[in-house]
Amino acid sequence: MANVSTIPSFRSGLLVVSLLFSTCFLASVAGPDENPGAFGRTLDRKLMGLKKEKLSHFRFYWHDVQSGKNPSSIMVVPPVNNSQTNFGQVNMIDNPLTLGPEIGSKMVGRAQGFYALADQGQTGLLMAQNLAFMEGKYNGSTITVLGRNPIFNQVREMPIVGGSGVFRFARGYVQAHTHTLDIKTKDATVEYNVLEMSRVRLLFLHVGALIVFVYQ
Numbered sequence: 001m002a003n004v005s006t007i008p009s010f011r012s013g014l015l016v017v018s019l020l021f022s023t024c025f026l027a028s029v030a031g032p033d034e035n036p037g038a039f040g041r042t043l044d045r046k047l048m049g050l051k052k053e054k055l056s057h058f059r060f061y062w063h064d065v066q067s068g069k070n071p072s073s074i075m076v077v078p079p080v081n082n083s084q085t086n087f088g089q090v091n092m093i094d095n096p097l098t099l100g101p102e103i104g105s106k107m108v109g110r111a112q113g114f115y116a117l118a119d120q121g122q123t124g125l126l127m128a129q130n131l132a133f134m135e136g137k138y139n140g141s142t143i144t145v146l147g148r149n150p151i152f153n154q155v156r157e158m159p160i161v162g163g164s165g166v167f168r169f170a171r172g173y174v175q176a177h178t179h180t181l182d183i184k185t186k187d188a189t190v191e192y193n194v195l196e197m198s199r200v201r202l203l204f205l206h207v208g209a210l211i212v213f214v215y216q
């Protein structure tokens, strides 16, 4: 809401239109052929901020802690018998995401979900996780990642299938690269690079006779 104070300065990214025009604009959102009681309707892409998109890059470290008193990754289903690749194992995770590779460095979020060993030929995971961020304006927003993770490859790529909060309509991919792996404890630290594209948020505020659109 701090953006309201920038209204008189007509900063770039700020669009002020007359009430007359905006009334027409808003009317066009629902469209004359739309039945208000209908189950589905089309919306204006502009109003949802989908005409403009921004690309963001995030880098952090993902810690799979299986050892010690407070593991963040816990096996909830054991692998099937005699599998060389631990096929069938499922771990639930609530893994910390930190800025630096040390687990004690600043935490920016948590990776919550599970991974399942889904490959009978090599160690390959199905990962289903929500990256729940806590940092700054990302606090409370999530990115959902669903993909295949053959953990002994140098770089594994997994799709972003959606997001919430500032990441609504997100798409993109993450690249995971193992930083350290302790063979004994199975604890792992993995570098995550996230390339995420989502809409620019379009707020519209009523100020007297004006409607103000603000791109964030």
Ligand SMILES: *[C@@H]1O[C@H](CO)[C@@H](O)[C@H](O)[C@H]1NC(C)=O
Binding pocket: 081
């Ligand atoms: C797996 O192996 C264990 C111990 O060797 C045995 O008790 C169990 O019945 C086996 N499970 C299956 C599904 O074969």
Ligand SMILES: *[C@@H]1O[C@H](CO)[C@@H](O)[C@H](O)[C@H]1NC(C)=O
Binding pocket: 134, 135, 136, 139, 140
């Ligand atoms: C994130 O949001 C929660 C609840 O909305 C709040 O309790 C917490 O302090 C916030 N964390 C940061 C780092 O802003």
